[in-house]
Amino acid sequence: MVTSDPPIPAMVPDRLDGFDAVVVGAGPGGAAAAYRLAVLGRRVLLIDRREFPRDKCCGDGLTRSAVRLLAEMGVLDELTGAQRVDGVRIRMRGRGGRDFHYEDPDGTGYGMVVPRLELDAVLCRRAVRAGAVLWTGARATRLLGGAGGVHGVQVEYEGRRFALRTPAVVAADGASSRLAHQAGLRSPDREWTGFAARGYFTQVADLDELLEIHLPLADVTDRRVLPSYGWVFPVGDGTANVGVGLFDPTHRENVRLLYERFVAELATTDHRFRAARPAGPMTGAPLRLDFDPSRCGVPGLLLVGDAAGLVSPFTGEGISFALESGLLAADRIDTALRRAGAGPVDPAPYARQLAARQSGYFETGRYSVRRYLLAWRVLDATFDDDRPLFALCRRLALFPDGARAGVLLDPLPQPAPELARDLRRDLLAVGELLAGCVRDDWPMFVRLAGVDEDLSTLSLRPAVLLLVAAAVGGREHPLRHALAAAVDLGLLAGLAVDSAREEARSTGPRPTPWGNRFAVLVADFLLARAYEFAAQGGGPVVAEFAEALTVACEGRALELRDDPSSDGGAGGAVLAGRAAIAFELPCRLGGRLGGARVPVVNALAAYGREVGAAYALGEQLRELAGASRWGGSAQPGAVARDDPRVAGLLGLVAEHAQRAREALRVVPAGPARELLARLATPGLPGPVDPDGRVMSVT
Structure with missing residues (x-):
């Protein structure tokens, strides 16, 4: 419905000077x-x-x-x-679609x-x-x-x-x-320009309440894929806004043809458009990416x-x-x-x-159309792949409005006011370090360093654990920001390594393995940056970092040896590997940076191992419910507590959480220990999936 209010009256003010x-x-x-x-x-x-x-x-x-x-x-x-x-539907050419839904914690x-x-x-x-x-x-x-x-x-x-x-x-x-x-x-430089065209269509059936985006489109020969997109947005009452955008100045004159081809394809392949009729002429406008x-x-x-x-x-x-x-x-x-x-x-x-x-x-x-082309090639090659690196990049590139800031683990409970203030200050500093080291080479990862204004949806991540553990000793070490950045980068590098897979052997021609190339390059880059930060702490810190990386690699190797196609596994070495960089290392380093006594540092390390094991087991519960914290499109469902697999996992989670809380007994009382105790148990029942919905364990 278009507003029927009268036009806004224009006026010439008495004074034409003095405008601010x-x-x-x-x-x-x-x-x-x-x-x-x-x-x-x-x-x-x-x-x-x-x-x-x-x-x-x-x-x-x-x-x-x-x-x-x-x-x-x-x-x-x-x-x-x-x-x-309620969200966005992405349709990748020849690869199907994915729905990304907004979470709704505050009604907006x-x-x-x-x-x-x-x-x-x-x-x-x-x-x-x-x-x-x-x-x-x-x-x-x-x-x-x-x-x-x-x-x-x-x-x-x-x-x-x-x-x-x-x-x-x-x-x-x-x-x-x-x-x-x-x-x-x-x-x-003309390479920053693009062009868009759109029109309205009526009598469109069965439109979902989603912003639907089609990536990418092909040229009129159907042989060359263009840096482009199409869209179908519901306007209401069976009306849709349909259009295309093209980020390629050399093909600007073909935007009308691209639009007409997209509309014709919808009319012939999409049942919703069988009776659709244009409600007016196509209009166009330039786009700028500079x-x-x-x-x-x-x-x-x-x-x-x-x-x-x-x-x-x-x-x-x-x-x-x-x-x-x-x-x-x-x-x-x-x-x-x-x-x-x-x-x-x-x-x-x-x-x-x-x-x-x-x-x-x-x-x-902004840097170049070539960077954009690389990004969409990787998105296209990994669109149906839910391995962590690809799922995170997909959400950051295509649905940043619905992705939480930070490396996605679990929401952080609200800390005590004083600790929350210090955490936010420190995490802003860590975020600046992370942004600075990835901005030029892998800019999409900059958004993983973000901090919410009120910490209410801050994600638990290695940097948080390091900073909280450092607060146990009550000292503010000048290296805490650099080492917090190092452990965050270490986790991201681990996710990239986990996302690489051995290529299937074939005697015929194979497509370019964009996903594996991207994963290996990102892992090497992030790990190198992590060691740069760790080196600021000297030889002992680098040794700690290398030891944690070794344990993580050994655990991953055991997982792949037992079942190369599986991301699961509950063995002790596997769980230790999962916890090494994300949990144990930041707790140990944080305790040392905070000036804690040796028994307290060891207790924090033990706490990190147990919490890491609990979270790794909790991840398996998510998988049983069809949920993925990294951005898979599966709808989370309910799993029964009396299911033997669920009952066993819940029991193990409880055991590790209890041992984690016991390890904290030698840690001095205060807001930091209180927050660590609250973090000891993953959000069970009801862990949160990447879209903010609760996975119920009935």
């Missing part, structure tokens, strides 16, 4: 910036060259992150034409589909109600520059020309941003949304990034004006903040 900011472009990013500035008490002008309501070529899909931002802006109730969606675990005709009008009205001045049918013709940067913008409106002097101009004028071009902020912190602004000018190149290199999603960047830009402008007065606003802090929040997601597309 002028926002050019009233899409989601520009409207969000104007809204936030007005709420902060700033005098802001929002302009758009079109009259409202107006349509935009877009997939209309809003991720969970976008919904949460819209909720903060107080506009969800006004989106009367919104279609709720969903996405939406809202036509831009409605969304943009609602957001502009919200900005006006907050106090922003809106001019529609206005065009920004050029920036006003001078010594020190941009000092305003020239605007044509109602046949008049205005030179608007202001300390901040926000460029939200889309992928073809004239303002970014004038300021010299556009990448000179997000670069150094190109997010110059003094007096800040780029947001598409103008900054904030478009997903895998799915073309950009509304959530536009909203977030608009709000961040507004906050930066307000802070700068409070501190520095009326001079041109320095965009550098905004660029750094935006880079920190989006780091690891845009680099794959």
Whole structure:
């Protein structure tokens, strides 16, 4: 349903001087910036060259992150034409599909589909109600520059020309941003460009409440696979938004053919489209993949949304990034004006903040199309493979909005306030180290270093155990961040090793083993980085690290010897191997860094071994229920406690958990020991699967 509200009235204010900011472009990013500035008490002008309501070529899909931002802006109730969606369905060409569902802990675990005709009008009205001045049918013709940067913008409106002097101009004028071009902020390389086309179809049957993305598409010859995607998004009442995106400037002129081919394929192979009819013409728009912190602004000018190149290199999603960047830009402008007065606003802090929040997601597309091609080749080759490395990469690349931060183990119980504060501070520092060492070579792993704002969904991971164990001794060793990063990297390297498999022997030609090559390269790289950090602790720490790695490798070898096709196994050596790097090593190193006495360090190490065994056995319970913590698409089910396998595993988990708690008896009482005791037992019954659902043990 398209909103029936009347167009937003435009007006010329009595005063044309004294604007704190002028926002050019009233899409989601520009409207969000104007809204936030007005709420902060700033005098802001929002302009758009079109009259409202107006349509935009877009997939209309809003991720969970976008919904949460819209909720903060107080506009969800006004989106009367919104279609709720519960997650994303990825269809890989020739490989089938996978569904990724949002978790819903706070009532906002969903996405939406809202036509831009409605969304943009609602957001502009919200900005006006907050106090922003809106001019529609206005065009920004050029920036006003001078010594020190941009000092305003020239605007044509109602046949008049205005030179608007202001300390901040926000460029939200889309992928073809004239303002970014004038300021010299556009990448000179055409490889960052792409193009999208979309249309609406009615009488589409059986649409699920999922954002459906098809990867990748082939060219008209059906012989060359392109860096591209298609989408089918439910709009409501049997209507779908259908489109394609192409990240290849050499084939830009073929986007219409790609769109027509995709629509024809849906009509002939997808039963939902047998009676479908187009509801209007196809429309197109450029895409940009050139997000670069150094190109997010110059003094007096800040780029947001598409103008900054904030478009997903895998799915073309950009509304959530536009909203977030608009709000961040507004906050930066307000802070700068409070501190520095009326001079041109320095965009550098905004660029750094935006880079920190989006780091690891845009680099794959930003560095080159070739990096993007490598990424989708690996995704394609491993799409039906649930080994840890591939499942994690699949979620990080295709569904980052629904993936928790950190290496996925189990949610961390809420620590005591003082310990939570210290943990968050330390983990932010660890995250910076991890991001710095992987950003250039394997940028998608940057997102594994993230820390949630309140720690409520922080995942248990080796770095956490090291930091908690260090807190036992009450000392803050200067190497704790480096060694915490080392054990996290060690675990990731282990996951990569576990994801490599011996290739099947064949006398005929075989496809390129992208999965195995990727796993081996990633494992070698991460392990080398882990040893670099460990070496900062000197020979004894390197020896500890090498010993843990040896135990882990021996345990894995025993697993493969007993059953090469299995990831299971409950033998003592196997369980010790599973626990070595992820649990025992960080507990031992943490105790030493904290200055704990030798008996306490040994007790922490014993605790780590027992907890690691309990978690490894808990993983087998997940597998019995059809769940996978790494991102498999199987729906978790219920398994009965009286099943002999379940009963045996539950008993073993309880034994190891009890021994872990006993080991803590010599550890000094305090918040750190309390948290370790609470971590001793995995979440049973009811371990959590990667989508946040509880696996019941009845």
